[in-house]
Amino acid sequence: MRSVVYSRTGDPSVLRLVDRDVADPEPGEVRVRIAVSGVNPTDWKSRLGSGDGAAPPFPEVTPNQDGAGVVDAVGEGVTDLATGDRVWVFLAGHQRPTGTAQEYTNLPADRVVRLPAGTSFDIGASLGIPAMTAHRALTVSEDGPERLHAGALVGKVVLVAGGAGAVGHAAIQLARWAGATVITTVSGPAKAALTTAAGAHHVVNYRDDDASAAITKVAPDGVDLVVEVAIAANYRLNIDVVRPRASIAIYANDGGGDVKLDVRQNMIKNLRYQFVLLYTVGDAALTAAVEDITSALMDGALPVGEDAGLPLHRFPLASAADAHQAVEDGAVGKVLIDIA
């Protein structure tokens, strides 16, 4: 099979297209014939490592956590998946070298999820990291809900920072499906159009507008939950616009910077900060995400493509390095690698 691998960390040039044998799945694993591989920032960050060219955790690593395809073989003891099932996969390369930038990959069965009928591989390959992170961020509030379903967020106001990003897009879609009023921030008009297409009710340009005033105008009683991509940049804004006992779910600090915690301001509003990292979120949260995302898919709530606010950028497997570079350069939308 054709497989993209790296044996030392570094810039995208460390990625090599090689031929490898197709392995049989171990007990508890399934082999998936990957149709589309999804690329996320974590994939290039892992490939880059600390920047000193150190060895990756395995002699040879295939990158990319997300993907979609067809179950090709099942290992001993796997009963809930069968050959021919159309599936999406998540955390394919977490603590194993078996990412999705290759024609076949073997994964523990609990990282492989059946796609509802009619759901495309493009959607499937866009779910893992973004949708599961968004799901976690939307389900960590003190007042709930702990699970998402249509109606679960009725009466809640959700602020999605950076809604044109991949995680932000998924957060808008899931929050909207669950019935929230959705406010999002963006840096310009093109991204504003994308977030509106994704389903945001209110879009605030955080560069041009007085973001605090604009958000307070549409949410005079305050925001219930913030899905945060840039906590250092938005720390003060969040405190200004949230209601007492709101939650701020932080999954990234894009743009960098330190946060100096103003204890009194946070105390006055009884705020809750919940950090989110998918790799260590735990099995219960992963299972909840899988189940609720599957419900959202069955309702057709997670479309991708420009019309749905997430432009797709496609690369062939031989150009995996270009796909990684595109994500690193901040491609707006979703970068996908066509394998099949």
Ligand SMILES: NC(=O)c1ccc[n+]([C@@H]2O[C@H](COP(=O)([O-])OP(=O)(O)OC[C@H]3O[C@@H](n4cnc5c(N)ncnc54)[C@H](OP(=O)(O)O)[C@@H]3O)[C@@H](O)[C@H]2O)c1
């Ligand atoms: N913790 C986790 O488990 C987890 C999971 C997934 C992703 N991540 C991390 O989350 C980050 C985003 O991932 P992604 O795939 O969504 O990337 P992405 O598609 O590149 O989106 C990032 C978005 O953040 C926006 N942004 C940056 N600074 C902002 C600010 N101050 N206010 C509002 N929006 C801002 C960007 O737009 P503008 O700059 O134009 O505003 C962009 O739309 C990455 O660092 C990634 O590694 C973490």
